Amino acid sequence: MTVKELVDQFDLEVIAGPDLQKEIDGAYIGDLLSNVMARAEKGNLWLTVQGHQNVVAVALLVELSAVILVEDFDYEENAIQKACQKGVNLLKTGKKSYDLACSFYESNI
């Protein structure tokens, strides 16, 4: 599934979408950047409450398919700019990580 298909299916908001054709391969949930660096895998979606600019650096290094900011948290403006420059997709939703992850699981993500 591509990020674009995910956005349509789960009604996610696109905050930065420089590369929505990226393929998704699994997901990781976490707010501690060291854990995400060490544990998340290439192609993962990253569900988090962190919306600052260094999130983009981590997403880029791990080659994540998209960041999904949950529970209506907001991205910082400089994070959005950096994501557009670097080709990192930033999405958001009002849902909780658990609920979103359950619906992803049901769709075999």
Add this chain to the structure above:
Amino acid sequence: MSLQKQQILNKEIDSFDFQSGGEASSDLKNILRKLGVPSKIVRKTAIITYELEMNVVIHSLGGEITALISEDELEIRVDDSGPGIEDLDKAFTAGFSTASDEIREMGFGAGMGLVNVKRYADQIDVKSSKDAGTHVKVIINLAN
């Protein structure tokens, strides 16, 4: 076989520069890819350099990161100009951090930085003192 090491990266890291934090790691990752280094090693290196780079951003007065490569190994050096690590044993303890509440709220300061570096490095050497800053040397084996 040549054991001569060639410098492939040297980049300054500024204190509290969260905008550029991670870029040296990203640059090194791209360089290693172009050199045809296996993706597993590139991934390991990215984890190590990101942690060390963010340590300089968060904890130091500024520093630099240098990467050297030979046929057998990759050497990463991260040098900062202070203030130095008071207790190195503690710094290598999972969960120990001196980061402020503000930094922790950003998802840093979990006390896993140097722990992760040690886990993925083949060799690590850290020298630190209040006067001379912190100097980290990491070796990643390229030959199997």
